[in-house]
Amino acid sequence: MIGRALAIAAACLWAGLAGAQERPPHPPEPAQQDEAEGSSARPPDKPDAPQDGAAPPEEQADAPDDAEVHGPPPPPRWYTLRETDQEYAACRLALAVLGTVYREEPPLTDPDDRDCGIARPIRVTRILPDLSVQGGAVMRCDTARALGFWVRDFLRPAAATLPGAPRVTGLQPGSTYDCRARVGTGKARPRLSEHALGNAIDIMGFTFQDADPLRVAPRRDSGDRTEAFQRAIRGAACLFFTTVLGPGANAAHANHLHLDLADRRGGWRLCQ
Ligand SMILES: [Zn+2]
Structure with a gap:
């Protein structure tokens, strides 16, 4: 188990490094793009935490499950x-x-x-x-x-x-x-x-x-x-x-x- 955990940790570290190296400096990160280009480049936010009385009971019940099953939205295709x-x-x-x-x-x-x-x-x-x-x-x-x-x-x-x-x-x-x-x-x-x-x-x-x-x-x-x-x-x-x-x-x-x-x-x- 320890060996497997180390392997996974190493893979994650490598992926992080590789991502950092390959990221081009010119295209803004989506977060920066929000400011420069408007809302089109912004990945949809995760569903807001339901507030008391703000959403129907079904949506309040579904939101956490949806986030768990689907995770964060993918980055824009471009x-x-x-x-x-x-x-x-x-x-x-x-x-x-x-x-x-x-x-x-x-x-x-x-x-x-x-x-x-x-x-x-x-x-x-x-x-x-x-x-x-x-x-x-x-x-x-x-x-x-x-x-x-x-x-x-x-x-x-x-x-x-x-x-x-x-x-x-x-x-x-x-x-x-x-x-x-x-x-x-x-x-x-x-x-x-x-x-x-x-x-x-x-x-x-x-x-x-x-x-x-x-x-x-x-x-x-x-x-x-x-x-x-x-x-x-x-x-x-x-x-x-x-x-x-x-x-x-x-x-x-x-x-x-x-x-x-x-x-x-x-x-x-x-x-x-
Ligand atoms: Zn064509």
Whole structure:
């Protein structure tokens, strides 16, 4: 028993140290976030201790049991995705290699949903030095990194096989950061969208030097080079993103590619 107790104590100590080391200094603790960003980042308080006459008898009886069974509320989803200093530095290094043009922004939260937000958001204006994200887009660094490698290593070479070998000069984004539920799931109560965490970007089309823009559209069985291009870049996107949806996946994705970094059990990817 003593040995087991020591092992547990050691594990707790290690976990505490690890947590202290990995906690990034920039995203405020939820308690600090309360003051800076309003109530959205505040984990719901534990139920107040029932006061005499303040609550119905059932609630007074249930509150202690509920606290015992469920414990404190989990941290907001956005906060669980915060990068460690090392992870963030590695990601920014990758963006430097890609030549991504971006700026860091203050932590993002939403007053309507405590789970929405980004701990260390960046606003990307150029994903490569000569390839713009029209209007700029706010996302997590990981999302920008995945986007950058996909664009550099697959999208641009694939575009060079189109007639006239046009050079891709820009992405036309749809939704980027957006605090909302998933669409197109068919479920009455869909889960939070990856857009609400800065993990997703919708791409409506591409612009080229000396060629007309190309919109994402249903191209199934059109049998032309453009269909092959869209298929190729969509397939390659699944090497970098864990979710890739587009025309044919469902009606909600008929006119754009949805790319996200959803973290699924076993590393499973959803590419349709
Ligand atoms: Zn989307």
